[in-house]
Amino acid sequence: MAGPRRITRRAALGEVARVGGAACLAGLSLTALVSMASRADARALRPPGALPEDDFLSACVRCGLCVEACPYDTLSLAEWGDEAAVGTPFFTPRDVPCFMCKDVPCARACPTGALDREIPDIRQADMGVAVLVGHETCLNYKGLNCSICHRVCPIRNEAITLEKGEINGRAVVLPVVHSDKCTGCGTCEKHCVTGHASIRVLPRDLGLGGEGRNRAGRAT
Amino acid sequence: MIGRLDLDARQQSVAARGWWRSHKWWLLRRTSQIAAMAVFMLGPWAGIWLVRGNFASSDVLGVLPLTDPYILLQSLAAGHGLALTALVGAGLIVALYLIAGGRAYCSWVCPVNVVTDSAHWLREKTGLTRDRKLDRRTRVVILAATLLAAFLTGRIAWEFVNPVSMMQRGLITGVGLGWGLVLAVFLLDLFVARRAWCSHLCPVGAFYGVVGRASLTRVAATRRAACTDCAACFNICPEPHVIAPALKGKGSPVIRSGDCLNCGACIDSCPVDVFRMTHRFAGVEEGAAPARRRAVTPRRAPAAGPAR
DSSP states (O other): OOSOOOOOHHHHHHHHHHHHHHHHHHHHHHHHHHHHHTOOOTTOBOOTTBOOHHHHHHHOOOOOHHHHHOTTOOOEEOOTTSSSSTTOEEBOTTTSOOOOOTTOHHHHTOSSSSBOTTOOOGGGOOSOEEEEOOTTTOTTTTTOOOOHHHHHOSSTTTTEEEEEEEETTEEEEEEEEOTTTOOOOOHHHHHOOSSSOSEEEEOHHHHSOOOOBOTTSOBO | OOOOSSOGGGHHHHHHHOHHHHSHHHHHHHHHHHHHHHHHHHHHHHSOOSEEEETTEEEETTTEEEEOHHHHHHHHHTTOOOOHHHHHHHHHHHHHHHHHOTTHIIIIIOTHHHHHHHHHHHHHHHTOOOOOOOOTTHHHHHHHHHHHHHHHHTSOGGGGTOHHHHHHHHHHHOOOTTHHHHHHHHHIIIIISTTHIIIIIOHHHHHHHHHHTTOSEEEEOTTGGGOOOOOHHHHHOSSGGGHHHHHHSSSOOBOOOTTOOOOOHHHHHOTTOOOEEEETTOOOOTTOOSOOOTTOOOSSOOOOOTTO
């Protein structure tokens, strides 16, 4: 093993091509796997102050500092088979909703900016939006005055209001969510009395329709 | 079939220097690995919050931020701008391993190392010799591939599969399917190839290996003139190729390769105290002429000392 190793240009180029090819192949396989595995389930919500999902996955290092900062054990890091990408923080409001701490300790704990640690107020949080999905199961739609979602909502009388309506000629009061006030904390979903919650928090892009263009190309 | 607790490679040293001196670095390193996991586990499991977070990023005593520089590098490749806390944390970790030795992470901190060492131990004890030869540079290819994948997907790609983080998270915050991956690594090391994961495939180790090329703390064969060619160090070393230039070369006795884990197994296993844990500027110790060879029978003639 005396002296530096001598290699020919042909051998060097061959080696570079081989190693580069292997790296590209492995990189593309991992790319395929990652894009397959990083679709978050709509039931998994991110902590308050989270960047939009795509940016979030480029920033979150999965350290769990937000999870450990949460005083209510709302958050957990996803394991394989959970709704969110493995290792990332999420919560399932039907189990434990976000209690909307005024000082937002979870977001303040984030070292990478995946959660906005400068978030001024928990009311600016945007974890999702409550949507009354069960128009056939919601007790208020059946004419009862359940209104539990309205009563438990921490942004009382602003995020959910009760509006008079009429169904089949019967006067009813209906819970109506105001998306500009709702933070998606999930307290309503947690307390909904139906077996499967009639009101659910969904990520905003799923929960709200939106402006765009219809198929004829006209703005709607 | 499973007899003595320690590997055959340590036997000569145990005979010459006793059990404790032959396991000194091994004991220190296991203590360090257990302590590193324990401080992270104390919070969630016992409510004693010395450290929050996990090895990806943590907060020590509420003042000191630490961040895994490799994960941060992927985040950067994925197009996320740098956040100050994470940047400071990653800088501190890089500085730490520039002092302690790059892959000291692997041998002194990483919990997967305990798994792969156990697999290796079982392999030796049961006489499993099947060894599908892997190229040591595979890990560098995987390292490049993870950065490419991070760039293409805009996600911290390796964290979707990284068994190292899976195991840490599993220990810190609870058990999940991630343990399957850890088991896979164990079986890989046991049945498929010798030291397959840590010495051939793991891109985390490859990353710290790059840091280790410039690190201060290094093992050196400072008394290489005393070497009896018993090959105990080569047999015990997870990266045996790093030893030869320092032990048998004519230049510096320092093991300079970034692949070296600073694990001290060579120091433990050497019956004649050739190796020292020292710094990268160490030289050959004078007066270390071919020494007393207690209870050691060299297989070949001793290597030529500097006198030749």
